[in-house]
Structure formats: C-alpha cells, structure tokens
Amino acid sequence: MEMFYVTNNTASAVAIADIPVVDYVALYNDLKERMNDPRYHVGHYFATEVENGLRFYMILLDDQTGEVLITSFVPDYYAEGLASLTAVHQQFHPFEREIFELYGVPFDNHPWLKPLRFSHDRRDKTSTMDSYPFYVIEGEELHEVNVGPIHAGIIEPGAFRFICDGEQVLHLEIALGYQHRGVESEMIRNGNRLRQTLIAESIAGDTAVGHTTAYAELVEKLAGKDIGDDLKRERLVAIELERIAMHLADTGALATDIGFQLYQVACEALRTVTINTTQAWCGNRFGKSLIRPLGSNFPLTEAKIETIRTNMADVRRRYNEVREDILEAQTLLARFEQCGLVSKDEMQRIGGVGQVARASGLKRDLRATHPSGFYAEEFSHEPILRTDGDVMSRLATRMDEVLQSIDYIHQVLANYKPSTTIEAPDYDASLMPEALSFSLVEGWRGEICHVALTDKEGAIAKYKVKDPSVHNWLGLAIAVRSEGISDFPINNKSFNLSYCGHDL
Amino acid sequence: MIFGKFKILHSHGWQYIPNLDNVTLTEEFRGFPLLTVTDDKSDIERAAAICPTKAITTSPLTLDMGKCLFCGECQRCAPKNIRFTNEHRLAATRREDLVVMAGQTKPCFTKDAVRPEIAKYFGQTLQLREVSAGGDASVEMELNATGNVNFDFGRYGVGFTASPRHADGLVLTGPISANMAEALDICYNSIAEPKILVVCGSEAISGGLYADSPAIDRTFLDKYHVDLWLPGAPTHPLCFIDGITKLRK
Incomplete structure (x- = not known):
C-alpha cells in the first residue's frame, strides 16, 4: 500500500476512504528520512476522535513538485506511546504538543512536551495557564525577566519569560493560550x-x-x-x-x-x-x-x-x-x-x-x-x-x-x-x-x-x-x-x- | 540623505483630520441600521435566522448593535426592513440603548447615565489601559490608530498608557477568554479610583460569535459598572473618539 495519497492545492476534496491508513512505525521511518530533504515540510498534523480511539491525519507539502501528501494512521488503543517525530524533526513540535494536550497521547522522547494553548477541551484540566512549566536555568549570575500576559502597548496577551545573563538573553520561552476562544x-x-x-x-x-x-x-x-x-x-x-x-x-x-x-x-x-x-x-x-x-x-x-x-x-x-x-x-x-x-x-x-x-x-x-x-x-x-x-x-x-x-x-x-x-x-x-x-x-x-x-x-x-x-x-x-x-x-x-x- | 527625508515630508504633507466631529465615512461603511416594519415578515425572518450572533428579533423588530458584527447579510435578505447607514457614532452609555428599534433614526446616547465625576476628573486628560481578552487584533489595531498621525486623539489629552497604575480607566476588547479572565480582573483592580470602564467591540459587548463558547468567561462584566459601550467589528477609530468625547463633556 502507498504511504500517501498524493494531490495538490487546486484539486477537489479527497474522499476519506481514499486516504491510506498506514502503520505508524513505517510512517515514522519514512518521515525520519524524507524530512531531511528541505523540499518537504509539515502543513498540518492532527488527531480526531473515531470509534474506539483516534485517527491521526498528516498533510505534507512538497515545495519542489507542488504536491500535497496526505496520510493517516490509527494507533492501537493498547499500544505504548508513539515515538516522537519532534525528537528527529523539530518542525513537528506544535502539532505533537497539541495532540498531547487534547488527547493525552504520550510522544516518547519529545524534547518539549508542554501544553500548547490550554484549550478548553484539553485532557488535563489541572494544567492551567498559571502552571505552565517554564524552563529554568539555575545560576547565581542569571536572572529571569517575566513579561505579560498583558504587555505595555495595545496588543494581545502572551507570557514571555527571559533568562538573562546581565543584559544578554540566554533563553526566551513564550507561553501562549490567553487568547483561546474555542x-x-x-x-x-x-x-x-x-x-x-x-x-x-x-x-x-x-x-x-x-x-x-x-x-x-x-x-x-x-x-x-x-x-x-x-x-x-x-x-x-x-x-x-x-x-x-x-x-x-x-x-x-x-x-x-x-x-x-x-x-x-x-x-x-x-x-x-x-x-x-x-x-x-x-x-x-x-x-x-x-x-x-x-x-x-x-x-x-x-x-x-x-x-x-x-x-x-x-x-x-x-x-x-x-x-x-x-x-x-x-x-x-x-x-x-x-x-x-x-x-x-x-x-x-x-x-x-x-x-x-x-x-x-x-x-x-x-x-x-x-x-x-x-x-x-x-x-x-x-x-x-x-x-x-x-x-x-x-x-x-x-x-x-x-x-x-x-x-x-x-x-x-x-x-x-x-x-x-x-x-x-x-x-x-x-x-x-x-x-x-x-x-x-x-x-x-x-x-x-x-x-x-x-x-x-x-x-x-x-x-x-x-x-x-x-x-x-x-x-x-x-x-x-x-x-x-x-x-x-x-x-x-x-x-x-x-x-x-x-x-x- | 537629508534630501530623502525632505522628500518623504513633502509627500507626506499634512495628514491629520482637522475636525474629528465632522467626518463622513464612505458610503460602503456599515454603521447605524435603520429598521422598517413591513406586513410581509418572510424576509426579516430569513435574515433573523441566518444572523450568526442572533442580533435580530422579528416581533417587535429590533437589532442589537452589541451583538451585530455589521456583516450586512441581513440587509441583503431583507432590504425593505434593514438598511445600514454610514453613521459611525454608535456609542451608548447603557447596554439596552444598543438595541435599535424600528423607526429609530439615530443612535441613543443617554447623557443622564454618565457619572458626573467623569467630566470633572477626566475632562482635561484621560489615560487608558487597554486589555485584550480574546480580541482578534482588529479592534486593538483600531485603538492604536486613534493615536496615529491621521486621528491624533492625543491632541485632546486622550491616550493609552502602559501601566494600569498610571491609568484612569480600562478599555476591554475581546469576548473575554477564560484564560485571560483573571489577568483582566487584576489589571482592572490595579487602577486607582476614580476610573472608567469602556467595552470596545461587539465581541466584548456580547461575546459575539463566542457568546456560547465554553472557552470564555464573562463574569467580569457582571461585577463592574460599564461606562461606555462601543459596538463594531472592529469599532471604527471615529466611533471610539466620538464616544469618549461625549463621555467627557
């Protein structure tokens, strides 16, 4: 079976029945290699509830040919976590974080498995804006600067935390979700x-x-x-x-x-x-x-x-x-x-x-x-x-x-x-x-x-x-x-x- | 190099609007709606049914500008019943004044509802803190525009300030996302009395498209007195300027 349904941005909609349902391990191995080529990047990747579990859909873009590659997979309900694609290709991070936040799907070895936007339908309601797990670096010479969620101008809210060495920024982490309306x-x-x-x-x-x-x-x-x-x-x-x-x-x-x-x-x-x-x-x-x-x-x-x-x-x-x-x-x-x-x-x-x-x-x-x-x-x-x-x-x-x-x-x-x-x-x-x-x-x-x-x-x-x-x-x-x-x-x-x- | 700057200045010319009270917007602008009752109710019933925010009632015929997103689709369904004019002065001091009745010819600004201390304390200068709580950035950009080179509301002593401690009031935009509700409350309570509360944009006034969303929390508006309601999606800078000006007189 083919790994992807191949289409483009001017074709009509795709029958769900035509989208392959592949084995996640095979897809992971394919993407591990494929995404090394800069002509590809992820356009969308999400999960949706189906009978007895979740079906994951992924849309990849091929910048060279203009093709759009669509695939899906349905992991075994009793399976262990999925191997994280973010661990090998960071561009997947917001998508895996969203799936984790909404459905509690654990991604093994994800380097940054944090909530994405604290959406109202998130799985873990004890996880709130106030408990966002900011990255911390210990050190006597370092200090943190916390900005937001309300900023100085007429602008939307978001929390920014800088870790600085003197005037120099070592690390900035941006926690978002304040604007979530559903x-x-x-x-x-x-x-x-x-x-x-x-x-x-x-x-x-x-x-x-x-x-x-x-x-x-x-x-x-x-x-x-x-x-x-x-x-x-x-x-x-x-x-x-x-x-x-x-x-x-x-x-x-x-x-x-x-x-x-x-x-x-x-x-x-x-x-x-x-x-x-x-x-x-x-x-x-x-x-x-x-x-x-x-x-x-x-x-x-x-x-x-x-x-x-x-x-x-x-x-x-x-x-x-x-x-x-x-x-x-x-x-x-x-x-x-x-x-x-x-x-x-x-x-x-x-x-x-x-x-x-x-x-x-x-x-x-x-x-x-x-x-x-x-x-x-x-x-x-x-x-x-x-x-x-x-x-x-x-x-x-x-x-x-x-x-x-x-x-x-x-x-x-x-x-x-x-x-x-x-x-x-x-x-x-x-x-x-x-x-x-x-x-x-x-x-x-x-x-x-x-x-x-x-x-x-x-x-x-x-x-x-x-x-x-x-x-x-x-x-x-x-x-x-x-x-x-x-x-x-x-x-x-x-x-x-x-x-x-x-x-x- | 300096000649380049002269060239820019020359092309720029004078951009400010001399008299902010005396502006008529383009014919296409959808502002205050005129409502007319007809015997045949089929058109207006269709319009009420399609309205995404349920802003229209058919008997009696009313249109709630606090819910309306001014998309104009109802006018297309029921041109005999609804006609949007380009009147941008939509500000109201009471929430109920935003509900437009059939036959009403102009927006209703109830001066009696304005607290007398507002003119006393803020007639000379008024500094506001804006809080976006789920706003879609268009209202926020329009509020920024009130101070730009065209509208230059600063010439009347009105501006926006960074700290709530320096502010005389709060301007709320957005339907109030639950994730922002606490920060909004803290900000409002950080402003010293006397202070005003302005609710800007139809989504802030009623929740708009998100009125029934589980992701919003509008208890803030149950707790505090609102001095000014400014409809629009987004609120036009001139609507904001007109409302604030009337409030301070």
Whole structure:
C-alpha cells in the first residue's frame, strides 16, 4: 500500500476512504528520512476522535513538485506511546504538543512536551495557564525577566519569560493560550456557513482576508465548484491589499521602536490610505465581509477599480521614498543589521514559513510552490528572498513585498472591466460527504492551512486551523538568543506574530 | 540623505483630520441600521435566522448593535426592513440603548447615565489601559490608530498608557477568554479610583460569535459598572473618539 495519497492545492476534496491508513512505525521511518530533504515540510498534523480511539491525519507539502501528501494512521488503543517525530524533526513540535494536550497521547522522547494553548477541551484540566512549566536555568549570575500576559502597548496577551545573563538573553520561552476562544469547536457548533465565514474572519483580525480565503477555498473544494477567473482575480487584489497594509504597519512599528518618527508617521498615513481603500471596497477597513464562499457581495465596480489603482500608485510612490531612505539610514541600520539572526538551516529545522522564512533565505511561499486561486492561473510569482536572516532582512523583505504586491494589483487590474460572472455568495451548497478538504493560502504572515472533515450528510464535522504563527513563534525565541534584552522589541516587531491565530 | 527625508515630508504633507466631529465615512461603511416594519415578515425572518450572533428579533423588530458584527447579510435578505447607514457614532452609555428599534433614526446616547465625576476628573486628560481578552487584533489595531498621525486623539489629552497604575480607566476588547479572565480582573483592580470602564467591540459587548463558547468567561462584566459601550467589528477609530468625547463633556 502507498504511504500517501498524493494531490495538490487546486484539486477537489479527497474522499476519506481514499486516504491510506498506514502503520505508524513505517510512517515514522519514512518521515525520519524524507524530512531531511528541505523540499518537504509539515502543513498540518492532527488527531480526531473515531470509534474506539483516534485517527491521526498528516498533510505534507512538497515545495519542489507542488504536491500535497496526505496520510493517516490509527494507533492501537493498547499500544505504548508513539515515538516522537519532534525528537528527529523539530518542525513537528506544535502539532505533537497539541495532540498531547487534547488527547493525552504520550510522544516518547519529545524534547518539549508542554501544553500548547490550554484549550478548553484539553485532557488535563489541572494544567492551567498559571502552571505552565517554564524552563529554568539555575545560576547565581542569571536572572529571569517575566513579561505579560498583558504587555505595555495595545496588543494581545502572551507570557514571555527571559533568562538573562546581565543584559544578554540566554533563553526566551513564550507561553501562549490567553487568547483561546474555542475557534475550532465553535466552527462546528451548527451548520450556519455565514457564521463559519465570520468565525474565519475573526481567527486573526489582521488576517481576515487570508483566513476567510482559506475557509472559502476549502468549502469550494467540498462543493466541487469553480468560482471563475474574475472572482479569483478580485480575491488576489484583496489579499495583496491586506499584505500591503500589514507590511506598512510593520515598517512603521519597527521605526517606532527605535524612535524614528519620520518613517513611523509616514507609514501610519500610508496604511490609512490602504485600509481605507479596502473600506471603500467593502465597508470594512480589515476586509471583513469581502470574502465569501462561492461568490462575493462586493464585485468591483468601475469606480472602485479606479480608486484602488489611484491609491496604490500613490502609496507606491510615497512608500518607495521611505524605503530608499531607510536603506541609507545609518542609525536604523546600526540597530537592525546583524540583530536577531536566524539562519536558513534553523528556519528549515523549525518549519518556518512566510516572509520571515524568506528573510532567512528559505523559499517558502505558497503563491509560488502551491498556488491556488488566481495565482494558479496565468500568473507567475517570484518570491522575494533575503539571506541574512536578521531584523533588517525581515524589514527589507517586507519593503520589497509591498512594491511587488502593488505591482501585482496593477497587473491583474490592467484592462479589467467590472465582472458580469461573479455570483452572490452561496451558504447552502451541498458538500461532498465523508471527505477531507484542505486549503493552503499565503497570507501576509505566511502559510495558512485549514482542514475540514465532513460527515455522512456532508456537514463539516471537524475543523482545524493553522495560522503561520504556529510555526514561527519558536523562530522569535531563537532570534533573541544572545541578543541584548533591549533588542527584544525590534525582534518581536520584525516577526509580528499572531496570538489569537495561534491560540484559536 | 537629508534630501530623502525632505522628500518623504513633502509627500507626506499634512495628514491629520482637522475636525474629528465632522467626518463622513464612505458610503460602503456599515454603521447605524435603520429598521422598517413591513406586513410581509418572510424576509426579516430569513435574515433573523441566518444572523450568526442572533442580533435580530422579528416581533417587535429590533437589532442589537452589541451583538451585530455589521456583516450586512441581513440587509441583503431583507432590504425593505434593514438598511445600514454610514453613521459611525454608535456609542451608548447603557447596554439596552444598543438595541435599535424600528423607526429609530439615530443612535441613543443617554447623557443622564454618565457619572458626573467623569467630566470633572477626566475632562482635561484621560489615560487608558487597554486589555485584550480574546480580541482578534482588529479592534486593538483600531485603538492604536486613534493615536496615529491621521486621528491624533492625543491632541485632546486622550491616550493609552502602559501601566494600569498610571491609568484612569480600562478599555476591554475581546469576548473575554477564560484564560485571560483573571489577568483582566487584576489589571482592572490595579487602577486607582476614580476610573472608567469602556467595552470596545461587539465581541466584548456580547461575546459575539463566542457568546456560547465554553472557552470564555464573562463574569467580569457582571461585577463592574460599564461606562461606555462601543459596538463594531472592529469599532471604527471615529466611533471610539466620538464616544469618549461625549463621555467627557
């Protein structure tokens, strides 16, 4: 029997019966070798309750061929623990930790088997936020700095514990879960798909378009319907607008943290122009209500196309002035260059994704490797890469991506006339029963992966969400090692990861 | 190098909104809803049924802005019954004032419900501590935006402070995740009296999509008096600015 069911990101949903059920030891041995090759990384890995136990599903991505590999296994109820994949490939750590937290599955030799997010349906209710087992290093010369859960700014909560030797950070551990709202269980509370769409919008409000696109594509695969080129084109514009807005916000935030007010205010104003463009399109500055399954409530009009074109041309010109000045600003470069280094190997080891991975030279970009929507049409995307893996690289990647995204918007809107084929959203389309559907979308932070399993009636019975932050939080912890603790803020901003997207 | 900076400044120009009271948002913005009763109830019943947060009642016809996420889907189901205007001034001092009745033409801000000491103590300056308890980061970003170069709410003496010890009040966002409930309580109690409590965003006001989730714990709101309710998903910066300004007058 084959080890994997092989598909890709544009194929329709997969019948659960077609997914192989393999022997865990054989899978472990396969992955132990396979994952040494950087072309592979784990997209999702979760367990779900079935009769008499658990069935585990794993989705692997092959960046070289664009293939998506799906497999599953059902361990013997009476078996001993499973050999930990994290012990050989660290990128599995958040997934094994989640399975351990939810179902109590022990993973032998897992180096860091700690709770992931203290979800309400965790197995061990005696394990709480307050009892998180922080790593401790003994030593008279060391001290701990505890930050959070409430931070100094208007920002989401999370607990950060630094172990420092003087001003130098030896170790940072990030304990999350404060933001847990029960996204995955609320997703399947009832079959109201408008409600599911709105929950997708709230997974991470700064990635509303990204996560809702992931939800919509997943549903469309289950419905077995093609949404047409025009809607795909408009969704590309929407998600690139979101990327531009957030990269602008981060450029400004990085400038704020080193007291560089000129860039800060310039970027604040440019972000306002960008999100107000989205607001003029759909009524919401974050693009909530813009993405809907199987259709749209806001097909672009002549006037809106013109607004987007004009505003983006303006943003491009003004932002490029900021970008060029940043590249010459010695005081800024002195802070950002060679600070918070994460090497390409390290990024690959932890399974890093998105523009922070690209800043370390790791070519992870679903728009190029596993395109869907308009990216999979006559569109070619070349990811922007940097090799230094420092704060400056993460900023420079963002700056170049803003210009690239604006160019993409101009490219796909050139000669575009308001569509006559975009339909109203459909919240009642019948979905393929007993199927697994996944979606992979490159949000502004990186790889978003949603997975759903349907029951006999075609209702969504299991919903799993992965925000790119799940991979990348460990990257931040690694970046600040051996840096001065005062450089933590710029490192944090250079990653700008989601708390709610992680905690769900 | 210095020329580059002049170029940025020149392109940047003047960005602040001179009069924050005098802004009309884009037509697409969904703010205060107008409700109209019709004999045929079939449309509005469909709208009420699909509403993800059960914000609509059909008899009598009402829409609770504290539950509403302003997705606009009900207007598409029942265009004769519901029409969202671009009115962003949605602040209320009493929770019940957020329930919009049929025929109501503007939001209801009950000045009598404002504690008189608020104007006395916070009329000149007001520093707030924000706590996100399950917020999705969009409300938080909009609160940050109130102080940015466009809105510049700081010019009226309103800002956000890092320590609750320095704060005159707390702004709550998010449906209040159970994992955050204790930290929220500690933070609120660390603020010296007199203080205000502002609840920002529909998810904070009612729990929104997570109202029935076992992962949230809303007992905080049963314990303390709320001075200002600000609906929205997220709350628009101008809605926050308008509400706080009215509260301090």
